[in-house]
Amino acid sequence: MNEDNQPTLFTTSGRGLRKGRVSLGQPSPAAVHEVFDPARLTQARNLVGMTKRRLADELGVTPAAVSQYEMGTNRPRPDLLPRLAETLNVPLTFFLSGRPHARLDPSAAHFRSLRSTRAYQRAKAVAFTEQVWELTYALEKRVQLPMVDLPGFTGGEVHPGTELPSDPASAARALRVAWGLGTGPITHLVRRLEAHGIVVITPQRDEDLRSVDAFSTSHLPRPMIVLTPNRTDDVYRHRFSAAHELGHLTLHGEATPGDITQEREADAFAAEFLTPRESILPELPSRADLHKLSQLRNAWGVSVHSLLYRCRELGLLSDSSASRAYQRLNELKGQPGFAPEPLAGFPSEQPALLSQAFSLACDHGLSVTELARELAWTVPQVRQILGIEGDRPILRLVSSAPQASEAV
Structure with missing residues (x-):
């Protein structure tokens, strides 16, 4: 992304990644059987939140058979593959080996609380x-994205303490x-993260991801932050969630999902990053003045x-004073100055890197259909x-004559 946050066109090649040729046509089930990628089955099953037992029931096989398919010790029969693709809502070509695939272990992602989420939701x-990275990689073959500018990050690893202090603040x-x-307020936080090469994504309409909460990983060629829908209200x-995940990316090269120490360090980083002590302290009231805090x-x-x-x-309030202030704040919930401000009203805090890159690539001939075919995804998944919204025309019914008012 250049100075005005716009990606620029270029061509690049991957590094250290699996490569191969995938036919643009529709291969037969027998052909897919011959080059079946077991990791793709695991990925597709996890994407729909399906257990091995449930998938086995859908296919009419045993759970042990599904396990063998995913371990690569056996492959699904050709006649099972179309049903497998339909059940998991992916094209048949999704199971072909050879496409770039960045494997991400669940232990390499910073999840806040393991108690509030189930294993299948984290998977x-x-x-x-992984899919977001694949999309990013496909776009980077056509569009020059910002170089990753995160101190201590190199080659899909973070080395804390090499360029920045290890203390969170x-x-x-x-x-x-x-x-x-x-040292002042940080405007357009999410866009700034993107401008420094961090991929930020806010998935929509997925209750499983909503329950997972925000999370991040530095174990891919680009650092990634996923801000889940429950944070967009x-x-x-x-913004605090984005800064919290930035703290993880900066401080914690080895993720320990749910680790309370790492979570507190990420919170301390976010607080100092958004409100530096030396700058915010003179502005904070010496008593619990909620009106003043609303202005801040x-x-x-x-x-x-x-x-x-x-x-x-920072020592301006005692624990008892803060506790009473929290009670008053709870009573003011929903009032002007204290009500939540929906993310929809703040475009610069919404991710735009990937959509802008796609738009630029489209100006040079790319289409959603072509991108979906390359990724072996469905078009709705790419969208x-x-x-981006669908391109179906909207039907509008217009009455030819005035009608009496009706209650609706």
């Missing part, structure tokens, strides 16, 4: 992130300096709840991840 989140201040952000919560919310782009926590953290 689905990981498979989704110190690391946050150092990253602000490295990115030239100054309030832009301030959304709008200026700094963080929630009143976070600012109250900051007041207590969903890119966040």
Whole structure:
């Protein structure tokens, strides 16, 4: 992304990735059987949140057979493959080997709480992130995306402490300096992350991913942050989640999903990154003035709840005073100045990197259909991840004569 946050066209090649040729035609089930990729079956099953037992029931085979398919010790019979593709809602070509596939282990992603999510939901989140990378890789063959500018990150690994301090607050201040952000409020946070080469995605209409909460990984060629839909009802919560995940990417090269220490460090990073102590301290009230904090919310782009926590953290409020303030804040929920601000009203806090890259590639001949064929996805799946609407015309019925009013 250049200075005005627009990708530029170029051609590139992958590094350290599986490559191969995939026919653009429709191969027969027998042909797919010969080059069946077991990892693709696992990915497709996880994407729909289906257990091996349920898939086995759909196919009329045993769960042990499905396990053998996924381990590669056996392959589905050719006559089973069309039904397998239909059940998992993927094209038959999805199971062909040879396409770039970045394997991501669930242990390599920063999940906040393992108690609030089920294993299949985390597996689905990981498979989704793998697909986002595949889409990113396909676009990068056509469009030059921003170089990854994350201190300590190289080759799909983060080496904490090599370029930034290991202390969360110190690391946050150092990253602000490295990115030239100054000491004041950070505007357009998500777009800034994208401008530094981090892929940010907000999946829509998926209850499983909604329950997983925000998560991130630095174990792919590009760092990725997934901000799930339950964070989009309030832009301030959304921004803190983005900064929290940036903290993980900066501080924690080895993820320990659900680790309370890492989660607290990421919170400390986010607080200092969004509201640096030396800058916010003179502006914070010395008592629990919620009206003043509401004004600071709008200026700094963080929630009143976070600012109250900051007041207590910086010694301006006692625990008892903060507790009473939280109670009053809860009573004001929904009132002007305290009600959530939906993300929809803040375009610059919504991811745009992939959709802009696709738009630029389309100007040079790419189409959704071509991209879907290359990825071996359905067209709706491509549209969903890119966040673009369908192109069906809208039918509008117009009455030819005035009608009496009716209750509806």
